[in-house]
Amino acid sequence: MEGGRRGGRKARAARTVAAGPVQRPFAQPRLGWEPTRGVSDDELEAIHRASLLVLRDVGIDVLHAGARKLLASEGADAVDDEPRVRFDPDMVTELIDHAPPEFTLHARNPDHDLRMGGDAIAFGAVASAPNVSGRGRPRHPGTHEDFQGLVQLSQFLNAVHFHGGYPVEPIDLHPSVRHLHATFDLLTMSDKAIHAYSLGRQRSLDCLEMTRIALGLTDDELDGKPSVFSVINTSSPLRLDTPMIEGIIELSARNQPIVITPFTLAGAMAPVTLAGALVQQNAEALAGIALTQAVRRGAPVIYGGFTSNVDMQSGSPAFGTPEFLRAALVGGQLARRYHVPYRSSNVNAANSLDPQAAYESMFSLWGAVMGGANMIMHAAGWMEGGLCASFEKMVLDAELLQMVEAALEPVIVDDATLALEAIADVGPGGHFFGTDHTQERYRTAFHAPMLSDWRNFESWVEADSPTADRKAAELVDEFVGAHTDPPIDSDTREELAAFVDRRVAEGGVATDF
């Protein structure tokens, strides 16, 4: 009878290891495995060629006269008073060739610097959710307090490598000054790499300046050190909006990373066929990447894939679907074809921390990781297709991410691990627990979960039947309670605070509301 829990009794005597969840250290996993190819090389070329035809024959609406002028100077077909820009294929491929295959995204704490590209993977916190759930409160629109709590939790969790933006929108901060307070929190409550929203020129400049201050850099030094990135969503289909273009212009000029991410939902803003949605994703991504290189040759840029589908019954977007997984694989092939780092996401459409939230997330991680993603956005805490950030989901995702990190550790094959001596010593019918080979290694031999409960049913019931969602809620309280702001030079902190004070006094960025 297979699969019973045999053989554990002797080992049970070994309850010498301290209980309680132990995090893995902060470290970027590396994909030692070959990425999975979702289409053949010929099919990939067909998608590539089709997207160049879209750029040449249909073009992109570029809602920024300066950008149109810049692209025209590179050889694109653009006229001053019309948004449409048509791209010469050779110009596009020549421009994207300048994008670096790899770069380092710097953090305030150099230990949290991140390699972007190659086989390196980085996990980001949930970003841009309007609502928040968890910590015993019903789901509600995000506040500054929620924002700070999620920043603290992101800082505490080693599996979260960078901030993808605002984990939740702090709607009680007025939009004219929100970026100032939020960026101050990100740079002081955390020392991990940060993101700046592309919401117009002045906000980008403010975030660049705050990053410069926090990292203790001169202007020139910042230009040589990618330290704050911005995600640029195309307005699919085939449109680049003004604030997004301003973000590209400001950040690429300063050599800061841009992540071009078309949000191509098949059946809505993109063709209903996966190949067609990928053609459009690729056309939009290439246009954006080309623009970054037109702004500054060699500026760091990441190819973002976010193709998923809508539910044709309800019209709702769906995430963590088979379509998402396959698109994530092909997106990676396209990014590698262009020798630029690749961004994907950990997504799901669940409305509660139920099995759906878990299996859709793990399924999208399967696609993102095997697709060769270097940057995985929304890796921790994203729910409801992006409409809600969840404290509990952030801890649950950290568990998933640590499983991925452990799985990606190389299997060590050498004389010691092949264990021929131990196998011979134990022999048929024996047990390995008492052997030196085991005793020397058992404390660190296996991945230790934060949430997964491996007790048998009876012990688990005795412990009041803790489910993973309940345990996640308990850990949220423990982890947020354990957070302390990472050290920061007091002069630097004062300079940051003074900058925020001054800019707030100036009214921040004028809004008409």
Next chain:
Amino acid sequence: MEGGRRGGRKARAARTVAAGPVQRPFAQPRLGWEPTRGVSDDELEAIHRASLLVLRDVGIDVLHAGARKLLASEGADAVDDEPRVRFDPDMVTELIDHAPPEFTLHARNPDHDLRMGGDAIAFGAVASAPNVSGRGRPRHPGTHEDFQGLVQLSQFLNAVHFHGGYPVEPIDLHPSVRHLHATFDLLTMSDKAIHAYSLGRQRSLDCLEMTRIALGLTDDELDGKPSVFSVINTSSPLRLDTPMIEGIIELSARNQPIVITPFTLAGAMAPVTLAGALVQQNAEALAGIALTQAVRRGAPVIYGGFTSNVDMQSGSPAFGTPEFLRAALVGGQLARRYHVPYRSSNVNAANSLDPQAAYESMFSLWGAVMGGANMIMHAAGWMEGGLCASFEKMVLDAELLQMVEAALEPVIVDDATLALEAIADVGPGGHFFGTDHTQERYRTAFHAPMLSDWRNFESWVEADSPTADRKAAELVDEFVGAHTDPPIDSDTREELAAFVDRRVAEGGVATDF
């Protein structure tokens, strides 16, 4: 702001498709992608060589004099009155070379025949659990009624391709006649391929005869048509027990498939290092495969991998872990090295249908599928490390399996799917829902879930916040209620019943309890 549920409103008008879960048709998915290699080719050879050394220098305890004699006649080092058999490496590789790389496992309904090997994948129902949960009853030891319910659900779910054994042990059927009643149910309530437990010679003979009757074959025809398989678990470390060997002898002689599956829990019955546990798994698997070929050259046999680890804190076995995933990948490399089909599993250690059950299962499916598994045992319904079969988990797993099936569908890349015309027609800023390209395809364009709820939070709350576990419970009732026994020739059914009656009257198989 990325990730909001944009663009769905227009599509929402299209609620013309009938609601309610729709299953995918019964069909084996194929792994069009390259399997993932968990170790390099050199490392694989090191594991291979080490396992041959174990077989040569340590050997295996073979608890069956006839089998020892047979192996000795092939050149193994065995003496009559001692269990230990040492295997000459050349003998092992010569024998396993006779195992067929692919074969068909036949079912009573030819539409449910399964290809085993190559890139084909087959999903099996949970097997051998002592306990059962679901259908509104608390977890309890399995009964004949539970057994029948799970057989019916396995028959109803298209994502379940075969029976892996008894989904739950029907403990109210006396062991002397249990195999007769259970096999009768499997062959009449279902028409999918079945498994026979290796619990001694007579039970194997009874199951072979019942399979022969059910499939309407002569003895000779059965010999040419693999139609009932048996999983052989080695008694790790390094031991083959008597009933298991009897199963190999009876089934291999009749050309019926054997699945050799060492149950190598690292840290307990196998070395604490993954490489060492794989060496032992491989040694045990090769010994078992060699024995099948000693019994009958060319008999179908499958390489089973089940290496996982124990939790060194509690001593409990852990499943769906990073260690399991990596071992599943390397197991597939080993099976492909020997050109035999590969078996893996969908496993988890959760005690309830919580997020853990979902993410551990999806994680183990990631390992099994990317490892190139042809046969995935326990694919639907397995919980608690094998100690419980769950009706609800079976439906939840069917959802996961259908996601995998859909993800493995090739991305079609041709002029129609590249959608250049549709992209040009819609143009920048447009919407694809109304286009002919979409309208012609939207009904079948995307995977439709059975469980996943993609409504927005407000609609979901309005619908009483249905979680995936609750929806699974509702579907269990619906599906079991919808089951009808598949057609069977009345003479065949009578012959089967008469056989069972006669063998029951004879007392079945004598037991001493």
